[in-house]
Amino acid sequence: MPPVVTSLEAFSSSGLWGSLLRGASRLWPIAAVVDEASRLMCLAARGVGAPDGCAPAGPPGSAAEDKGAAKAPAASRRVWDSYRNFSTQSPLPPDTAYGHPAELGMDKVELNWRIVSLASKTLHEIRARPGDDVALLDLMVVDFQGLLLAHRHTVSGVNVATMVHRMGRICSKEHLKRRAMEAHSGFLGRLLSLVYLKSTELRSQNISNVVWGLGKLGARLRGLPEMASLDMVLQELSSRAADQINDFRPQNLSNLVTGLAHLEDSHSQKLLAVIARATKPQIDSFKNQEIVNLLWGLSKLGYLDVEGLFPTAIDSVRGRLATLKPQELSSFLWALAAMGHTECADVVTEVLQQIVPEDGARPLGPQALSCLMWSASAMKFRPQDKEVRELLGQASSSLENFTPQNVFMCLYAAAEFHCNIPAFAQAAKAYFMKHWRRLSPQDIMNCIHSLMVLDDLDLRTLLQAVNYAEMWPGHLNERDKRQLYQCILHFRLFYPEVSTERLMSQRLEEECRMLWEGRQKTSPVPRFVLDALVVLEHAGNVCSSRQVVAGVVNTSTVQLPNGRRFAVEGIYIPRGFKNTGALNGRYLWKERVLERLGWPVARLHMEAWSELTSQNDKLRFLGEIMVAAVQRMARNARNLGRGAGSGERGHGRTNS
Numbered sequence: 001m002p003p004v005v006t007s008l009e010a011f012s013s014s015g016l017w018g019s020l021l022r023g024a025s026r027l028w029p030i031a032a033v034v035d036e037a038s039r040l041m042c043l044a045a046r047g048v049g050a051p052d053g054c055a056p057a058g059p060p061g062s063a064a065e066d067k068g069a070a071k072a073p074a075a076s077r078r079v080w081d082s083y084r085n086f087s088t089q090s091p092l093p094p095d096t097a098y099g100h101p102a103e104l105g106m107d108k109v110e111l112n113w114r115i116v117s118l119a120s121k122t123l124h125e126i127r128a129r130p131g132d133d134v135a136l137l138d139l140m141v142v143d144f145q146g147l148l149l150a151h152r153h154t155v156s157g158v159n160v161a162t163m164v165h166r167m168g169r170i171c172s173k174e175h176l177k178r179r180a181m182e183a184h185s186g187f188l189g190r191l192l193s194l195v196y197l198k199s200t201e202l203r204s205q206n207i208s209n210v211v212w213g214l215g216k217l218g219a220r221l222r223g224l225p226e227m228a229s230l231d232m233v234l235q236e237l238s239s240r241a242a243d244q245i246n247d248f249r250p251q252n253l254s255n256l257v258t259g260l261a262h263l264e265d266s267h268s269q270k271l272l273a274v275i276a277r278a279t280k281p282q283i284d285s286f287k288n289q290e291i292v293n294l295l296w297g298l299s300k301l302g303y304l305d306v307e308g309l310f311p312t313a314i315d316s317v318r319g320r321l322a323t324l325k326p327q328e329l330s331s332f333l334w335a336l337a338a339m340g341h342t343e344c345a346d347v348v349t350e351v352l353q354q355i356v357p358e359d360g361a362r363p364l365g366p367q368a369l370s371c372l373m374w375s376a377s378a379m380k381f382r383p384q385d386k387e388v389r390e391l392l393g394q395a396s397s398s399l400e401n402f403t404p405q406n407v408f409m410c411l412y413a414a415a416e417f418h419c420n421i422p423a424f425a426q427a428a429k430a431y432f433m434k435h436w437r438r439l440s441p442q443d444i445m446n447c448i449h450s451l452m453v454l455d456d457l458d459l460r461t462l463l464q465a466v467n468y469a470e471m472w473p474g475h476l477n478e479r480d481k482r483q484l485y486q487c488i489l490h491f492r493l494f495y496p497e498v499s500t501e502r503l504m505s506q507r508l509e510e511e512c513r514m515l516w517e518g519r520q521k522t523s524p525v526p527r528f529v530l531d532a533l534v535v536l537e538h539a540g541n542v543c544s545s546r547q548v549v550a551g552v553v554n555t556s557t558v559q560l561p562n563g564r565r566f567a568v569e570g571i572y573i574p575r576g577f578k579n580t581g582a583l584n585g586r587y588l589w590k591e592r593v594l595e596r597l598g599w600p601v602a603r604l605h606m607e608a609w610s611e612l613t614s615q616n617d618k619l620r621f622l623g624e625i626m627v628a629a630v631q632r633m634a635r636n637a638r639n640l641g642r643g644a645g646s647g648e649r650g651h652g653r654t655n656s
Helices: 008-013 016-025 030-046 063-071 074-089 108-128 130-150 157-170 174-183 185-197 204-217 219-223 230-243 250-262 269-285 288-300 309-318 326-338 345-355 366-378 385-397 404-417 422-438 441-453 459-471 478-494 506-521 527-538 585-596 606-610 615-645
Strands: 542-549 553-559 565-571 601-605
Touching (some): 108 130, 130 174, 157 204, 174 204, 174 219, 185 230, 230 269, 309 345, 326 345, 366 385, 366 404, 385 404, 404 441, 404 585, 459 478, 585 601, 601 606
Antiparallel strands (some): 553 565
């Protein structure tokens, strides 16, 4: 007959923990270990007999228990020791039932210290033995479950908030986040329930700790059935945060916004407005990381900035750019780009000067480098060639350490800058061919489309993308199919000697073509371009506001009485940008296509057009840009011929 457990002393002497941890040392599935721990503790709390196979190992500190502990691996021994110290230092009278409020004599402060010390020890061991990080995380969860069960009548909101915060801190790497959600979703669900039940006890520090910890685990928490109440909990925490906003320190505000951003909470606009209102007067008291994280989080959440926080924050950050780390500079620039602050040309220039000084670029991590490149391109800013080459050269040498998203963000920026670094383009193509099986459809199509803009797309890379599309047509959205068809048109136009007629199935090509042409016909024409076309029409020319040229590009066209035809391209560059003459790569690709088809491209700049008042001035200006278009077309043709004649133009590359 198995022994009946009626007290903590009996529970410790029954050998349940020893049996359980010896099972863990025999490499049980750790999820089963955690579930078994919870089950045995529940049995102990109810006074139910221990199951067969749980032979007593002796009371805490006995030779029998030491013998059992010696057999366990190091990580298991740490749990064993923590339990033994815990049970021997807090003895109970024999008649005290396990789970009674007075069972351990440990108050809320001592319990909080216990949680912090267990998490700190786990973090220290993970740093010392990174290969055991999954097992160490699992054992920490076993500890936390035991503490929650033992103190279920006395646990406070502060204790729960500390647990959530420490879980987020431990799960800093992707594989640990996945492990937490796959093996410990039940534990996370119980923590979330306790957060809601104890929410009245939470103060500013605790609220920010909970949201930050949940945010570190990521938005994928929403996909867990056990976390179905996440939105309700966030709503409750947001309400309490708004009521206590004056108690939040800068670090609390920054952590709160960062956590909401990682959780992709789309219902937090009211709270964000309250946070912005509280932040604006004290923005200069924020530390570098705090202010950058705050701006990053607000941008990611799509904050509408009704309080005018961003201009004040930008001025504050500009005064301390020299003290910001490269990652902070990159995140700051990303926040500006995501919020649409395209007027900050001087800020972009200053940031790039900090990252790429005269003596060479500062070393950047993959995430910082890709965000920096993408942000500059999204803000329609064209850095100096030296800066782009320094950054892309740094990426080329360490591309294997990049995630697919990092690689293709850099490639996209290179295409926008129209800066083809052969080493980087070749490294990106090699990365694509090596990892294409684990790439998303968006990554694949972004890769080939950016290579097309750089005129460095080869048939082998295109064929791999087409094969993927043929295998998984349902995985491609309309945008992906349009990009794929555009790349095929590019090959047929610039490389007629390469047969692409049967590159893809007739059905898929027809679908892509219809999507491409349908998208072309719906592209808007800028107002100032329509104004220019009206002026030309009144002068006796034949104009069209939208026309698909050879099924490749949509453009506004003009035909003069003498039969000469032109394409008119409206160019809008935000005021304040010093590099107004630099155009992005997609525009230059479109210009090359039109010139290839015999259409000189007249560049119509919005700023220059808006300064003209009389019809005669406008007509004279249009004549000048048309003459410039013909001259540029002839010059580009000569440069292209000279590059091919000297062997500088390889397959899929143009020095335009």
